[in-house]
Amino acid sequence: MPMFNLSGMSNESKEKNYDVVIVGAGPGGLSSAIYTARAKLKTLVLEKAIEGGQINLTNMVEDYPGFVSISGEELADKFVEHAREFGVSFANEEAMEMDLSGDVKKIKTDFGNEYTAKVVIMDTGSNPRKLGVPGEDEFANHGVSYCAVCDGSFFKDKPVVVIGGGDSAIEEGIYLSKISSKVSVIHRRDKLRAQKIVQERAFKIPNMNFFWNSVVTEIGGGNSVEYVLLKDVKSGKITKHSTSGAFIYVGLVPNSKLVENAVETDDHGFIITDEHMETKVKGVYAVGDVRKTVLRQVVTAAADGAIAAVDLTKYFD
Amino acid sequence: MAALLSEEDKKYLVDLFGKELKSKVKILFFKSDDKDECQYCDVSRQMLEELAETNEKIDIEIHDFNDESELVERYKVEMMPAVIMLDKDGNDMRVRFYGVPSGYEFSTLIEDIIAISKGGDVELSSATLEMLENVDSPIKLQVFVTPTCPYCPKAVAMAQKLAMKSKYIQGEMVEANEFPELSMRYNVSSVPHIIINEGAGEFVGALPEDAFVEQVMSVVKGA
Numbered sequence: 001m002p003m004f005n006l007s008g009m010s011n012e013s014k015e016k017n018y019d020v021v022i023v024g025a026g027p028g029g030l031s032s033a034i035y036t037a038r039a040k041l042k043t044l045v046l047e048k049a050i051e052g053g054q055i056n057l058t059n060m061v062e063d064y065p066g067f068v069s070i071s072g073e074e075l076a077d078k079f080v081e082h083a084r085e086f087g088v089s090f091a092n093e094e095a096m097e098m099d100l101s102g103d104v105k106k107i108k109t110d111f112g113n114e115y116t117a118k119v120v121i122m123d124t125g126s127n128p129r130k131l132g133v134p135g136e137d138e139f140a141n142h143g144v145s146y147c148a149v150c151d152g153s154f155f156k157d158k159p160v161v162v163i164g165g166g167d168s169a170i171e172e173g174i175y176l177s178k179i180s181s182k183v184s185v186i187h188r189r190d191k192l193r194a195q196k197i198v199q200e201r202a203f204k205i206p207n208m209n210f211f212w213n214s215v216v217t218e219i220g221g222g223n224s225v226e227y228v229l230l231k232d233v234k235s236g237k238i239t240k241h242s243t244s245g246a247f248i249y250v251g252l253v254p255n256s257k258l259v260e261n262a263v264e265t266d267d268h269g270f271i272i273t274d275e276h277m278e279t280k281v282k283g284v285y286a287v288g289d290v291r292k293t294v295l296r297q298v299v300t301a302a303a304d305g306a307i308a309a310v311d312l313t314k315y316f317d
Numbered sequence: 318m319a320a321l322l323s324e325e326d327k328k329y330l331v332d333l334f335g336k337e338l339k340s341k342v343k344i345l346f347f348k349s350d351d352k353d354e355c356q357y358c359d360v361s362r363q364m365l366e367e368l369a370e371t372n373e374k375i376d377i378e379i380h381d382f383n384d385e386s387e388l389v390e391r392y393k394v395e396m397m398p399a400v401i402m403l404d405k406d407g408n409d410m411r412v413r414f415y416g417v418p419s420g421y422e423f424s425t426l427i428e429d430i431i432a433i434s435k436g437g438d439v440e441l442s443s444a445t446l447e448m449l450e451n452v453d454s455p456i457k458l459q460v461f462v463t464p465t466c467p468y469c470p471k472a473v474a475m476a477q478k479l480a481m482k483s484k485y486i487q488g489e490m491v492e493a494n495e496f497p498e499l500s501m502r503y504n505v506s507s508v509p510h511i512i513i514n515e516g517a518g519e520f521v522g523a524l525p526e527d528a529f530v531e532q533v534m535s536v537v538k539g540a
C-alpha cells in the first residue's frame with residue numbers, strides 16, 4: 001500500500017454540462033468512464049467519498065484477473081489512474097437529487113452544483129447491512145464497526161468478533177487477526193460461504209476461532225462494547241462472549257434511494273436493468289453492486305460498466 | 318531515508334502545482350528530534366520537504382515544538398508532528414494536521430495547499446456560506462482519522478473548508494493511531510469521528526455538506 005495516496009484528488013472542471021454523468025466512482029463506473037472517454041464522450045464522475053469505491057475497504061483482492069494479489073487500495077488507484085489517463089473529469093461531490101425524466105438529465109449535488117447529462121449511469125454501490133440487534137446502534141462507533149481497514153487499528157491486541165460467513169467476513173477476519181489478539185467468527189450456519197481458498201487460510205490461523213450455528217442476539221457493554229450474547233440456533237442456549245469489538249459483515253443494502261421513485265427496483269432495492277444495463281428509463285443505466293445481479297464483485301462491476309458504456313453510444317450516433 | 322514520494326507522484330504534483338498554485342503557501346511544521354517523543358516526526362518532515370521540492374511556491378518552515386514556545390503559543394500548537402498553513406501574507410488559515418497526513422489524507426493536504434494558494438478559494442454551497450456569516454464564536458473541529466480510512470478525507474476536507482471560510486473556525490485532522498490518549502479521551506473507535514469544541518458535540522461519518530454543517534451548527538446554537 002503506498003504510504004502517500006493521491007487517488008482522492010479531484011480534477012474538477014467548472015464545466016456543468018456533460019454527455020455522460022456517472023454517479024459513484026466504483027469499479028463499474030470507472031470502467032464505464034474509460035469506455036465513454038475513449039468514445040470521446042464528455043464524461044464526469046461524481047464521488048462522495050473516495051474514488052475507487054468499496055474496493056478501498058478491503059485489504060487484499062486475489063480474484064481480479066491480472067493481479068494474483070493486490071491491495072484493494074492499489075487496485076482502486078489503478079482504476080482511477082486509468083480513467084484519468086483518458087481525460088475523465090472527477091468531482092468530489094455527492095449527488096443529492098436527480099431529475100431523470102427528460103432527454104436532458106439533471107443532477108444536483110451537495111455543493112449546490114447542478115450538472116446535466118444526456119446519459120446517467122448509477123454506480124452507487126451498496127452499504128453494509130445492519131445486523132438489527134439491540135446494542136448495534138448504541139455501540140455504533142464505540143466498538144461496532146463495518147470497516148476493518150478503517151477501524152481495525154483501534155483493536156490492537158484486543159479480542160474482536162466478526163459476524164458473518166461470506167467472503168468479506170472471512171477476509172476481513174483474517175486481516176483483523178494480524179492486529180487483534182483474537183478473532184472469533186460468529187456464523188449462523190455450520191459451514192462458511194466464503195471461497196474455499198479463503199476458508200482454508202482462515203482455519204490455519206491460530207488466533208482465529210469459529211462459533212458455528214450461532215447468532216448474535218445482543219451487543220452490550222459500558223462506554224464501549226464489552227460482550228455479545230450468542231444464541232446457539234440448534235439448542236437455543238444463550239451464552240455471553242467477552243469482546244472489545246464487533247465487526248459486522250452480513251450482506252449489503254443497495255444505495256438506490258436516490259432513484260427509487262424513478263427506476264424499477266426489486267424488493268431489496270436493487271435496480272432492475274435489461275441485459276444492456278439500461279433501466280426502464282431511457283438513458284439511465286445501472287452497473288455494479290447496486291444492480292439486481294447474481295454476483296457482486298469487482299470483475300462483474302467492471303463488466304457491467306463496459307456493457308453499459310458501449311450500449312449508451314446509441315444516444316450519440 | 319529513501320524517497321517517500323514515488324517519481325510518478327512527484328511528476329503528477331509538479332504538473333498539478335504548476336497549473337494550480339497561484340500565490341505562495343507557507344507551511345509551519347512543528348517537530349521534535351526525540352524519537353520517543355515523536356515517532357513519526359522525521360517521516361512527516363521528509364514528506365514535506367519532498368513536497369516543497371515540487372514547486373517553489375511551497376515554503377516549509379521547520380520549528381521545534383519544545384524550544385520555540387513563543388510560536389507554539391501563538392499558533393496554539395497542541396501536539397506534534399503538526400502542520401499549519403499560512404497564506405502568502407502569513408495569515409493563519411486555521412488548518413491543522415496533527416500526525417502524518419499519510420495514506421488517503423495526503424490528498425487532503427495537497428488540496429489544502431492549492432486552496433490556500435488561491436486565497437482560501439474553496440467550493441461551498443451558498444446555504445453554507447450564509448450560515449458561516451452568523452458564526453461569531455470560536456469553533457474547533459477535530460476530525461479523527463486513520464490513514465487507511467477511505468471515508469475520512471471527505472470529513473477532514475469539509476472541516477478545513479469551513480475553517481478557510483470563517484475566521485472563527487479551526488479545522489484539524491488528528492491521526493488517531495498517533496495520539497492514542499486523545500482518541501481514548503473521546504472514545505474514538507470508528508473514523509471519521511468529529512469532535513466539536515473539545516467534546517461539546519460530536520458525530521461520526523463522512524456526511525454530505527448540509528448535514529455536516531447542520532451538526533456543527535447545532536452545537537454552536539446550543540451553547
Ligand SMILES: Cc1cc2nc3c(=O)[nH]c(=O)nc-3n(C[C@H](O)[C@H](O)[C@H](O)COP(=O)(O)OP(=O)(O)OC[C@H]3O[C@@H](n4cnc5c(N)ncnc54)[C@H](O)[C@@H]3O)c2cc1C
Nearest residue numbers: 024026027028048053054058095125288289296297298301
Ligand atoms: C470488505 C469487502 C471486501 C471485498 N473483497 C472483494 C474481493 O476480494 N474481490 C472482489 O472482486 N470484490 C470484493 N468486494 C466487492 C467489491 O468491492 C464490489 O463488488 C465492487 O466494489 C462494486 O463496485 P461498484 O462499481 O458497484 O461500486 P462500489 O465499489 O460499490 O462504489 C460505489 C461508489 O459510489 C459512491 N456513491 C454512492 N452514492 C453516491 C452519491 N449519491 N453521489 C456520489 N457518489 C456516490 C460511493 O461512495 C462509492 O464509492 C469486497 C467488498 C467489501 C466491502
